[in-house]
Amino acid sequence: MKAVLAVNLSLLFILLLHSIKRDWTFQQEGAGDLRNRVVGARLAKIGRDPYFYKWKNGDSYAYLDYANADTNTVSVITATPLFHRLIAIISDYDQKTISVLWFVVEYLALLAIILAGVFLTTDEIKKIVVTNIGVLFTYTHAWALHLLQGQMYIFVAALLMFVGFLLTRHQHRRLFSILAGIATWVLIFVRPISIVSLIPFALSNKRFATYLAATTVCSLAYLAFIFVNENEKMQWINYKAAMVEQVKVHQNLPRHAVTIDRLPAIKKLEGLDLEAQQKAAIEHPFPDHSENGNVFFDL
Numbered sequence: 001m002k003a004v005l006a007v008n009l010s011l012l013f014i015l016l017l018h019s020i021k022r023d024w025t026f027q028q029e030g031a032g033d034l035r036n037r038v039v040g041a042r043l044a045k046i047g048r049d050p051y052f053y054k055w056k057n058g059d060s061y062a063y064l065d066y067a068n069a070d071t072n073t074v075s076v077i078t079a080t081p082l083f084h085r086l087i088a089i090i091s092d093y094d095q096k097t098i099s100v101l102w103f104v105v106e107y108l109a110l111l112a113i114i115l116a117g118v119f120l121t122t123d124e125i126k127k128i129v130v131t132n133i134g135v136l137f138t139y140t141h142a143w144a145l146h147l148l149q150g151q152m153y154i155f156v157a158a159l160l161m162f163v164g165f166l167l168t169r170h171q172h173r174r175l176f177s178i179l180a181g182i183a184t185w186v187l188i189f190v191r192p193i194s195i196v197s198l199i200p201f202a203l204s205n206k207r208f209a210t211y212l213a214a215t216t217v218c219s220l221a222y223l224a225f226i227f228v229n230e231n232e233k234m235q236w237i238n239y240k241a242a243m244v245e246q247v248k249v250h251q252n253l254p255r256h257a258v259t260i261d262r263l264p265a266i267k268k269l270e271g272l273d274l275e276a277q278q279k280a281a282i283e284h285p286f287p288d289h290s291e292n293g294n295v296f297f298d299l
Helices: 002-027 032-045 081-087 095-120 124-139 141-149 153-169 174-190 192-202 209-228 230-250 274-283
Strands: none
Touching (some): 002 095, 032 081, 081 230, 153 192, 174 192, 174 209
C-alpha cells in the first residue's frame, strides 16, 4: 500500500508540474480580466468611478486597458468595491509583477482547497481520492481558462472551503466561528450571490449563533462605513448601476453609447511586452471550446 501511495503521489507531482508549466506558457498571452480589476482598484483608490470609466488622451497609462475600448457607457470592470479595496494592496506594482503574483496565489489557493479537503476526510482512501481529484482538476478546461484570464473564482472557492473547514472542524471554538464570519463577510461583499450560503446555517441558528453573529456584525460595520465614506458610497451606487448596464450589454438590449478616444499603440505596458503577447497567442493559441456559462446569456 505504501509503495502504491508513493507512486501515486509521485505521478501527481509530475502532473502538477506539467499543469503549472502549461498554464505559465498561456500566461504569456496576458491575463485580460486581471488587468481590468487592477485598473478598477487604482481608479477606486484615487476616488474615481471605475464602472463607467473610458480612457482619455492625457490619462495615465496606469488606467489603460485595451479590452475597455468599446463604445458602451459601462466599462468592462465588474468587480465589487470591496474586491477593489482588497487588491489595492498590490495595485501599485506594475502589471507584470501583479500577473506573476496572481498566478502563484491562484495555484496556492487551489492547493489550500486540496489540503483542507484532505484534513476534512477521515480515512486514507478518501484522502487519496481528494488529492487525485484536486490535481486532475488542473487538467480541466475550466481551470486552464481561469488561469489564462486571470480570474478570481478560485479565491471565492478557497474562502468557501475555509469557512466550511472552520465550521466543520472547529465550530465549537468561538475564535474559529468569528474567523469564519469575517471570511463570509468578505465573500458576501466580493460576490454578493454568496449570501445564499448563509441559508443552511440560519436554519440551525442556535448551533451557529457565534458564526452568524460575527457575519452580521462585520456586514453591518461595513455597511455603516459605506454610508459615512463618500467614495465607498459612490463606488457601490455606481457598481449597482453598472450591473444593470452589463445585463443590457450581454443581452444586446438598447443602451447608451459614448464616444471614446483612440487608444495609443504602445509596445510595452508596465513590464508587459504587448507585441510578445500577440506573438505568443499565435504560436500557442488557447484551445477555447467552451460556452459562456453566465445566466443572462441564456435568457
